[in-house]
Amino acid sequence: MKLSVYNEIISLIRTYKTRDALPQIAEQYPGVSLNALGSIYAQEYQKKMRKTHHIHYHTDKMEMYYDLYQSRLQNGQKHILSHMAEEIDLSPALLARIIVERHLSRTQYNGENAPKSFVTQLMKDPSLISDPVLATEVHECVLSDDQYGSLVDSIKHSIGHEYEFKLKYNLDSHGIPYIGEEQMRARGYDKTPDTKLEVPISVDGHIVNWIESKASFGDEYSNKTYLKDQYWSYWNRFGPGMVIYWFGFIDELNCLQDKGIVLRDSFPENIVKLNPLMK
Structure with a gap:
């Protein structure tokens, strides 16, 4: 693939902002397979997450996300984390990890950070999360995220x-x-x-x-x-x-x-x- 064609595809991916648009892009580039387009999309998405990672993982942001989650939970909302991830343009699995980290910090570790290995274990098996509602929310994020997480x-x-x-x-x-x-x-x-x-x-x-x-x-x-x-x-x-x-x-x-x-x-x-x- 010529660099010029690659840049055109990247421009379209950034315009559509969704993996669902790949078949439409493929119609414009019949010589490019869906596997290639899917890989290009994944690489572009991961680049974006790397560039914005420090913003979302700032302590104040993490606390804000957790407070927002709790507020929406008290209002009886469903599918909270998946909707939040879409709103802030963050990987659902990455947002779920942030929420789990903050939840553990506030409920089990007296304001300290939980061991990363323990958080990873919970992300791989959300059923181990003591809060059943949060466990369901995290499980939904892991299943819906086609770019990050243990399933991917x-x-x-x-x-x-x-x-x-x-x-x-x-x-x-x-x-x-x-x-x-x-x-x-x-x-x-x-x-x-x-x-x-x-x-x-x-x-x-x-x-x-x-x-x-x-x-x-x-x-x-x-x-x-x-x-x-x-x-x-x-x-x-x-x-x-x-x-x-x-x-x-x-x-x-x-x-x-x-x-x-x-x-x-x-x-x-x-x-x-x-x-x-x-x-």
Whole structure:
């Protein structure tokens, strides 16, 4: 995807401000899959949450949100937190966590903050929250939030495994020997791509020693982060390699092929096996 097209899609996402509009956007860009649009939307949403996180997590704001929740609760309102999240443009799961933190501080910890691990446990299983009404409100937020929370984390983890399996299936189908992360850790490697090839291959004239699978769209922010935290570390240990962004990437980011980082959006067909014994 060209950067210009990506910027147009981002502009539309910011205009519509809802994931429900993605099918409409897809109609304008027939060459872009819903998976790609969904990933782009999620990345844009997470960027917005990171930029505004400090505002919502200011102590005065958190106290205000909790007081507002209590006020609406006393007025007999329902679905309070989900409506509040929409009003303040905050992730429902993040708002629910704020309310749980304030609730614990006021009811169990004498004004002190509850341990983060305990709050996380309650968010993963709201039935453990002693207040049944709050438990229901939090549960609703977790289920309705398609960007944050333990449920979303589980879904992303599952999708990630699905595409790692797809990568390994392709390697097996092409008869390319490799070792996975667990085997690499067992051998003492501290940085582990999804697969390290036992024998290098060539993709469009570029040597590939390892392959990383990303079940996401490769935008500038995520690719830059991955380069710093993962890809260059793999390059330092294993030499040049390849990253597959299964939901696509910004074309202009594929500028490091000659330096040893190849980007693709699918398993490449133009493979040269360097070992004549590989069939």
